[in-house]
Amino acid sequence: MTAPSLPVRVGPTGPSFRQRVGKATPYLLLAPGILWLLIFFILPTFQMFLTSVSTGSLDNGFKLTWSGAAYVTSLTKFGTQFENSLIYGGIATLLTFAIGFPVAYTIAFRGGRWKNFLLFIVIAPFFTSFLIRTISWKVLLLDNGPVLGFLRDTLHLLPADASVIGTPIAVIAGITYNFLPFMILPLYVALEKIDPRLIEAANDLYASRWGAFRRVTIPLALPGIFAGSILTFIPALGDYVNAILLGSPQTQMIGNVIQSRFLLLGDYPVAAALSFILMAAILVAVSIYARVLGTEQLTG
Amino acid sequence: MTAVSQPLADAPARTASRRPPRRIFHAIDHWALPAFTLLAIGYLLIPIAVMIVFSFNDYQGKFNFVWHGFTLQGWLHPFDWPGLPDAIKTSLLIAFLSTVGSSILGTFIGLALTRYNFRGRGAINGLIFLPMATPEIVMGASLLTLFVSSGLQGGMLNGVVPKGVLFPLGFTTILIAHIMFNISYVVVTVKARIAGFDRRLEEAAMDLGADELTTFWKITFPLIFPGVLAASLLAFSLSIDDFIITSFVSGTTNTFPIWVYSIIKNALPVQINVVGSMVFLGAVAIVGLSNIRQARANR
Numbered sequence: 270m271t272a273p274s275l276p277v278r279v280g281p282t283g284p285s286f287r288q289r290v291g292k293a294t295p296y297l298l299l300a301p302g303i304l305w306l307l308i309f310f311i312l313p314t315f316q317m318f319l320t321s322v323s324t325g326s327l328d329n330g331f332k333l334t335w336s337g338a339a340y341v342t343s344l345t346k347f348g349t350q351f352e353n354s355l356i357y358g359g360i361a362t363l364l365t366f367a368i369g370f371p372v373a374y375t376i377a378f379r380g381g382r383w384k385n386f387l388l389f390i391v392i393a394p395f396f397t398s399f400l401i402r403t404i405s406w407k408v409l410l411l412d413n414g415p416v417l418g419f420l421r422d423t424l425h426l427l428p429a430d431a432s433v434i435g436t437p438i439a440v441i442a443g444i445t446y447n448f449l450p451f452m453i454l455p456l457y458v459a460l461e462k463i464d465p466r467l468i469e470a471a472n473d474l475y476a477s478r479w480g481a482f483r484r485v486t487i488p489l490a491l492p493g494i495f496a497g498s499i500l501t502f503i504p505a506l507g508d509y510v511n512a513i514l515l516g517s518p519q520t521q522m523i524g525n526v527i528q529s530r531f532l533l534l535g536d537y538p539v540a541a542a543l544s545f546i547l548m549a550a551i552l553v554a555v556s557i558y559a560r561v562l563g564t565e566q567l568t569g
Numbered sequence: 570m571t572a573v574s575q576p577l578a579d580a581p582a583r584t585a586s587r588r589p590p591r592r593i594f595h596a597i598d599h600w601a602l603p604a605f606t607l608l609a610i611g612y613l614l615i616p617i618a619v620m621i622v623f624s625f626n627d628y629q630g631k632f633n634f635v636w637h638g639f640t641l642q643g644w645l646h647p648f649d650w651p652g653l654p655d656a657i658k659t660s661l662l663i664a665f666l667s668t669v670g671s672s673i674l675g676t677f678i679g680l681a682l683t684r685y686n687f688r689g690r691g692a693i694n695g696l697i698f699l700p701m702a703t704p705e706i707v708m709g710a711s712l713l714t715l716f717v718s719s720g721l722q723g724g725m726l727n728g729v730v731p732k733g734v735l736f737p738l739g740f741t742t743i744l745i746a747h748i749m750f751n752i753s754y755v756v757v758t759v760k761a762r763i764a765g766f767d768r769r770l771e772e773a774a775m776d777l778g779a780d781e782l783t784t785f786w787k788i789t790f791p792l793i794f795p796g797v798l799a800a801s802l803l804a805f806s807l808s809i810d811d812f813i814i815t816s817f818v819s820g821t822t823n824t825f826p827i828w829v830y831s832i833i834k835n836a837l838p839v840q841i842n843v844v845g846s847m848v849f850l851g852a853v854a855i856v857g858l859s860n861i862r863q864a865r866a867n868r
Contacts (some may be wrong), residue, residue: 507704
């Protein structure tokens with residue numbers, strides 16, 4: 270803060286009221302929002318951990334027994350669902366990158382006056398509800414829906430009993446669709462910032478087109494790749510809507526187990542333990558990933 | 570790029586040694602990439618098209634899954650399903666209140682982070698980043714355990730918070746959760762705006778005799794207002810569309826997404842498509858109009 274222009278205000282007894290308030294200002298500004306996050310984001314995490322080492326039921330209350338039984342159950346009984354989450358989430362993240370990178374590249378470097386319009390279309394799915402988008406996929410992929418019907422009855426490319434709904438393919442397609450904009454936008458932001466003269470310089474220095482792409486464009490796009498893959502992979506890991514609407518009991522992900530244990534079965538300790546394991550796994554994975562890509566400063 | 574070196578007659582060796590532009594890259598640049606982008610755009614828009622088209626479907630039975638013919642019935646009775654009007658009202662009210670709440674709290678944090686030096690900035694930045702890096706299901710689940718603990722024996726908040734405020738779950742708990750997950754997004758958006766802002770404008774105002782409050786309202790706020798507006802639009806859309814966190818903390822209260830989810834097990838009324846299409850077309854109209862206005866202002 271600038272010092273008041275009139276020196277009269279600083280009394281001999283110490284800092285003036287305004288100076289004292291001025292020093293406290295950042296803390297006063299931070300206090301309400303940070304308190305909200307501490308009480309409703311950090312504290313719940315502790316409560317969830319306490320719940321995961323408690324025993325009891327929703328009707329009789331939970332008692333803190335420091336029992337690790339919930340963790341044993343989580344790690345031994347739900348391997349398939351953890352595996353499904355990792356595989357579906359991983360494949361979907363790779364697919365969003367494979368689709369998103371060329372799109373972001375085209376918009377950033379060849380978009381011209383269509384740039385804003387193309388970006389607008391990329392975020393257009395956000396204007397519809399996540400659930401309704403997923404229901405629309407179900408309509409599209411149903412056995413007698415337009416996609417399968419066309420491939421099977423018109424083009425005869427698929428056998429008569431071909432079906433997509435209920436398979437991992439449908440779940441992965443749904444996740445890929447729902448999180449694609451989260452991949453394209455950070456990639457676009459990173460690519461758009463690249464000075465084209467850097468690529469020209471690389472070409473002038475005898476780099477081939479591919480060499481310039483690999484040695485200049487990709488390294489400069491790393492922050493976008495990091496942000497995009499995290500923004501896609503994390504929600505994909507915890508998602509259960511796609512697996513419920515497009516999948517079958519065989520394609521359950523860990524989110525489905527957490528959801529049903531909490532909301533249908535009332536088995537809080539195991540559900541809390543599963544959530545805690547999921548969160549810890551993600552934190553570890555993200556920090557390793559950040560170290561590998563060398564983009565740690567981005568997260569701060 | 571290659572054309573630049575052509576008029577230089579004294580550098581023939583260099584032009585010659587450069588590899589000729591490979592045809593394959595030309596094909597990728599001018600043909601494959603745009604075509605691929607168009608396909609991807611189609612992929613992004615198809616489900617939206619399905620939603621809008623099926624809002625005109627004269628469907629048979631309970632599920633609006635298969636095309637049967639054109640009708641305006643859905644659009645003539647857009648809210649005609651038990652529970653739907655209440656769910657929409659709840660959604661709008663929660664989106665409005667959580668937008669106001671999170672915009673105020675988040676803008677304060679954004680101001681503190683960009684304009685003041687204080688200890689613990691790194692920790693605060695980390696605390697802002699964490700909710701965006703946590704899966705929604707974990708946030709929803711942990712809030713659920715906290716809220717339930719206020720009403721159960723042995724819970725952390727039992728006795729601290731008056732019974733009935735946080736448990737049973739309902740409107741209040743949804744609102745708390747929505748403000749919580751919106752704060753980080755508001756902070757990030759507002760911060761981006763304040764970062765490019767000339768502090769000397771404020772100093773000038775103060776030198777001219779304005780006190781801090783006047784300076785804030787006359788100088789600071791008008792300058793950061795576009796950022797706050799963008800942040801609140803983002804918060805509103807995140808809130809009105811949230812399903813996963815809300816499903817954990819809603820109890821028996823229905824927001825629109827929760828209502829949709831509860832009903833699709835037994836029926837898929839055309840009203841879902843109609844309301845979805847209305848929201849979509851309304852959002853497109855708002856964005857389109859603001860773009861046109863901006864284009865006019867720039868001219």
